[in-house]
Amino acid sequence: MEQDLAERSLRYRTEGARTSYRETDAALTAWKRGEELAFLSEVSCVPLQQTLRHQHTAFGNFFTGRARYPRLKSRAGRQSAHFTRSAFRMREGVLTLAKTSTPLRFVWSFGEVDLAALDPTMVVASREPDGRWYLTFAVDADTPTPAEPAGHAVGVDLGLTDLLVTSDGERIANPRHLVRKARNLARYQRRMARCERGSTNRRKAKAKVARAHRKVRTARQDFLHRTTTGLVRSADVIAIEDLSVRNMVRNRHLSRAIADAGWGELRRQLEYKCARAGRTLVVIDRWFPSSKTCSVCGHVLAELALSARHWTCPGCRTRHDRDLNAAKNILAAGRAATRDAVPGDACGADVRRQGPSLPRSAMKQETRAVRHSA
Numbered sequence: 001m002e003q004d005l006a007e008r009s010l011r012y013r014t015e016g017a018r019t020s021y022r023e024t025d026a027a028l029t030a031w032k033r034g035e036e037l038a039f040l041s042e043v044s045c046v047p048l049q050q051t052l053r054h055q056h057t058a059f060g061n062f063f064t065g066r067a068r069y070p071r072l073k074s075r076a077g078r079q080s081a082h083f084t085r086s087a088f089r090m091r092e093g094v095l096t097l098a099k100t101s102t103p104l105r106f107v108w109s110f111g112e113v114d115l116a117a118l119d120p121t122m123v124v125a126s127r128e129p130d131g132r133w134y135l136t137f138a139v140d141a142d143t144p145t146p147a148e149p150a151g152h153a154v155g156v157d158l159g160l161t162d163l164l165v166t167s168d169g170e171r172i173a174n175p176r177h178l179v180r181k182a183r184n185l186a187r188y189q190r191r192m193a194r195c196e197r198g199s200t201n202r203r204k205a206k207a208k209v210a211r212a213h214r215k216v217r218t219a220r221q222d223f224l225h226r227t228t229t230g231l232v233r234s235a236d237v238i239a240i241e242d243l244s245v246r247n248m249v250r251n252r253h254l255s256r257a258i259a260d261a262g263w264g265e266l267r268r269q270l271e272y273k274c275a276r277a278g279r280t281l282v283v284i285d286r287w288f289p290s291s292k293t294c295s296v297c298g299h300v301l302a303e304l305a306l307s308a309r310h311w312t313c314p315g316c317r318t319r320h321d322r323d324l325n326a327a328k329n330i331l332a333a334g335r336a337a338t339r340d341a342v343p344g345d346a347c348g349a350d351v352r353r354q355g356p357s358l359p360r361s362a363m364k365q366e367t368r369a370v371r372h373s374a
Helices: 002-015 020-034 038-042 043-063 176-192 200-234 255-261 261-275 322-337
Strands: 080-086 087-093 094-097 122-127 133-138 153-158 162-166 171-173 237-241 280-284 310-313 319-321 372-373
Touching: 002 020, 002 043, 002 133, 002 255, 020 038, 020 043, 094 122, 153 322, 162 322, 176 200, 176 255, 200 261, 237 261, 237 322, 261 280, 280 322, 310 322, 319 322
Parallel strands: 153 237, 237 280
Antiparallel strands: 080 122, 087 094, 122 133, 153 162, 162 171, 310 319, 310 372
């Protein structure tokens, strides 16, 4: 809440003291009794208290160094209200929120789940920037049953031309959702820029821009869900690289393409889907030279330009596809990390699950000249 954030910040700057949740909860009661913020009494106190809890958690994360200083959110952005069990009633599929006289009408999106038997522990009502409203139900679910063993392991190399290349040779092209919608999005943004600030036409134009972004976002999410679900179903062990996406998007030439690819979201989905299905996700150290290492003999190149998509190993004369070779090395490193190394796998000694430190090669090799072609 704006009032709470302002008072917290003022107290911290002037007195150097922190504010506890109990103090903010008591302040909320005083705000309701005043004339300026009396409208807060028109809604349930539960979502207001939940907002104070979220803000208190945000300050806790800031003081422990896990997050930045909390900031005010734009009114035009996503808005949400959290209702716990005491602030709503759910009977036979009919939802009634606290301090409302009529049930809330909504469309249920999951046909395989009986809405009448649903017993949610929390309901989140949210409004997106494009004006759409959503209801999210939190329920207590049983531990999912692990998936059947697939008897297969796969290494995944992420890229921009191909979103990913697997060690099996499968290539999944990058759909570039933002590029496909960029023309319409630019047209809507130009219309919004020509509208007067605060006008009704500008508000309508801004909603069109938000709808265009929503279409890109949902298309990307759907594609990533299909891709990650296919990987989890097909392999018991999935090995990926620990990419520093936050640093990579600082490249002004590739930042938009990297953000559009959704590498971070792909990893997040793999993490929770592997945990639910009983699969093993191995994250390879980000400094591991997967592209420069020969997957046949283990020779490590001194340099390999980003434009070189194929190269010939000077040790064994094997011709490599850059991305496929990297995926094979990532798989070998993943097997080594899970103590399931297969004889003949290259580069297994150079892997660590996490960490910024630079791994060292297990073999001392002379640097040789290499021939590569774009």
